[in-house]
Amino acid sequence: MRPRYVLALVKHETNTFSPIATPLASFGHGEGPAFGPEVVGRYRNTATPLAAYIDLALSRNAEIVTPVAAESWPSNACSRATFETLVRPIEDAVHAGCDAVFLDLHGAMVVDDCDDAEGEIVRRIRAIAPRIPIAVSLDYHTNLSGELVDHATVIAGYKTYPHVDMAETGRLAGSILLRALDGEIEPVMAWGSRPMLASIMRHAPEDGPSGEIVAMARAAEAGGRVLAATWLPSFPHADTPHTAVSAVVVADARRGGRGAAREVCDRMLDLAWRRRAGFDHHAPPLAESVARARTLGLANPGAPVLLIDHCDNCGSGGAQDAMKVVAEILAQELDGVAIAPIRDPVAVETMVAAGVGQRVRLALGGRTDMPAIGLSGRPLGIEGTVARITDGEFTVTGPMYTGIRMTMGRTAVLDTGRAKIVVTSRPHEPFDLGVFTHAGIDPRAQRYLMLKSRIHYRAGFGPIAAHIVECAGEGVTNADLSVYRYRKLTRPIHPLDAV
Numbered sequence: 001m002r003p004r005y006v007l008a009l010v011k012h013e014t015n016t017f018s019p020i021a022t023p024l025a026s027f028g029h030g031e032g033p034a035f036g037p038e039v040v041g042r043y044r045n046t047a048t049p050l051a052a053y054i055d056l057a058l059s060r061n062a063e064i065v066t067p068v069a070a071e072s073w074p075s076n077a078c079s080r081a082t083f084e085t086l087v088r089p090i091e092d093a094v095h096a097g098c099d100a101v102f103l104d105l106h107g108a109m110v111v112d113d114c115d116d117a118e119g120e121i122v123r124r125i126r127a128i129a130p131r132i133p134i135a136v137s138l139d140y141h142t143n144l145s146g147e148l149v150d151h152a153t154v155i156a157g158y159k160t161y162p163h164v165d166m167a168e169t170g171r172l173a174g175s176i177l178l179r180a181l182d183g184e185i186e187p188v189m190a191w192g193s194r195p196m197l198a199s200i201m202r203h204a205p206e207d208g209p210s211g212e213i214v215a216m217a218r219a220a221e222a223g224g225r226v227l228a229a230t231w232l233p234s235f236p237h238a239d240t241p242h243t244a245v246s247a248v249v250v251a252d253a254r255r256g257g258r259g260a261a262r263e264v265c266d267r268m269l270d271l272a273w274r275r276r277a278g279f280d281h282h283a284p285p286l287a288e289s290v291a292r293a294r295t296l297g298l299a300n301p302g303a304p305v306l307l308i309d310h311c312d313n314c315g316s317g318g319a320q321d322a323m324k325v326v327a328e329i330l331a332q333e334l335d336g337v338a339i340a341p342i343r344d345p346v347a348v349e350t351m352v353a354a355g356v357g358q359r360v361r362l363a364l365g366g367r368t369d370m371p372a373i374g375l376s377g378r379p380l381g382i383e384g385t386v387a388r389i390t391d392g393e394f395t396v397t398g399p400m401y402t403g404i405r406m407t408m409g410r411t412a413v414l415d416t417g418r419a420k421i422v423v424t425s426r427p428h429e430p431f432d433l434g435v436f437t438h439a440g441i442d443p444r445a446q447r448y449l450m451l452k453s454r455i456h457y458r459a460g461f462g463p464i465a466a467h468i469v470e471c472a473g474e475g476v477t478n479a480d481l482s483v484y485r486y487r488k489l490t491r492p493i494h495p496l497d498a499v
């Protein structure tokens with residue numbers, strides 16, 4: 001008998017301070033969610049956990065059931081109705097009978113009436129099939145809950161940021177589950193958390209204490225004492241009672257795994273706690289950062305200087321139209337700048353109507369109010385020539401999301417003389433050079449590149465950068481956690497309170 005495996009992807013990083021809504025259509029990189037057999041065609045051979053699950057299932061000659069694959073850019077909580085549309089097909093597939101479930105989840109998804117969407121998904125599957133083995137892969141930016149650990153069989157999360165080990169993580173979680181199905185091992189998990197938030201600008205292994213913690217996790221896995229060790233530095237922009245740094249470790253109960261899992265988990269968390277000050281972010285004033293970038297560029301380093309507008313990153317729920325950093329770049333007269341992307345469908349329409357080569361005067365960006373952090377949108381008055389109009393589509397060639405087709409919507413390039421600004425209709429975080437090259441801009445040939453991103457830009461742009469300068473603008477992905485009015489967070493918590 002061929003085994004029957006249910007493979008599903010439901011992913012959303014919910015920024016509960018975000019002004020951006022999350023309708024059903026937003027799941028699926030612009031194409032909407034995928035249901036049924038079309039999932040395999042869309043995801044096979046992509047660098048994702050789901051693709052790894054598909055490969056593992058094929059290696060077992062399993063019948064593959066793919067009820068849903070749905071992934072949205074980060075934004076505010078989705079509605080109960082949207083969530084049910086995504087989760088019920090998984091329930092139906094499990095109900096029809098299967099031998100195992102492989103889930104590609106995020107770990108920071110919030111529904112308008114549920115703070116722990118992943119916990120609910122796994123609990124509901126477990127209610128239908130109490131003994132079914134369930135593997136879960138998680139994003140690095142997870143707020144782990146006891147409910148998710150209680151109902152899953154195996155959990156593994158990304159160890160990289162930018163997340164270039166998505167497929168590897170799926171392979172790890174999935175292969176542990178397959179070994180359990182073979183009766184070779186008996187997975188057991190230990191998890192824990194600490195009362196602290198880690199600023200996302202300090203999450204990357206090369207920036208803060210995460211490097212040491214991830215190295216500890218890798219060493220524990222390589223040494224064979226545990227099967228999977230995962231450090232989860234939290235997603236501090238989701239205001240929930242379980243938002244905090246955490247860790248989860250899988251080991252083999254038959255080989256003394258229970259104690260080993262607990263010990264490795266506690267060691268990672270204790271190290272994080274001791275190093276907690278290293279996760280706090282301190283940003284210099286914007287004008288100072290832009291001036292520093294300007295000086296670095298004027299020294300002709302032979303490669304672009306990156307200016308990272310990290311407070312308004314759509315990859316974490318930002319509106320992607322806050323203009324504070326762009327305004328400062330123009331005010332300080334940086335020359336030879338390419339900027340991507342500013343989301344402003346109205347400006348795109350104006351440029352399309354004017355046509356390539358025409359002069360236009362725009363009130364660019366600043367269309368989104370951010371009431372959760374007390375900010376109003378402020379457009380930037382700007383003049384330039386329409387340099388290019390595109391369909392906003394490209395296939396990723398860089399190391400993150402390799403092979404995935406990106407859909408930024410109708411896109412136009414405004415050339416002000418000093419700056420070329422890529423203006424898109426849909427949100428997109430620039431982690432691949434395609435955001436520029438698809439519009440005829442060679443990013444390597446620019447003196448400066450301004451990117452609305454926090455860390456993921458490093459996947460594509462890190463290798464071509466001479467220098468990187470973080471620029472603290474404004475928005476709902478501000479690294480200064482004191483701008484957020486938390487209501488549900490469990491207090492006291494570092495760094496907001498004395499703990």
Ligand SMILES: [Zn+2]
Pocket residue numbers: 139140141163
């Ligand atoms: Zn992430």
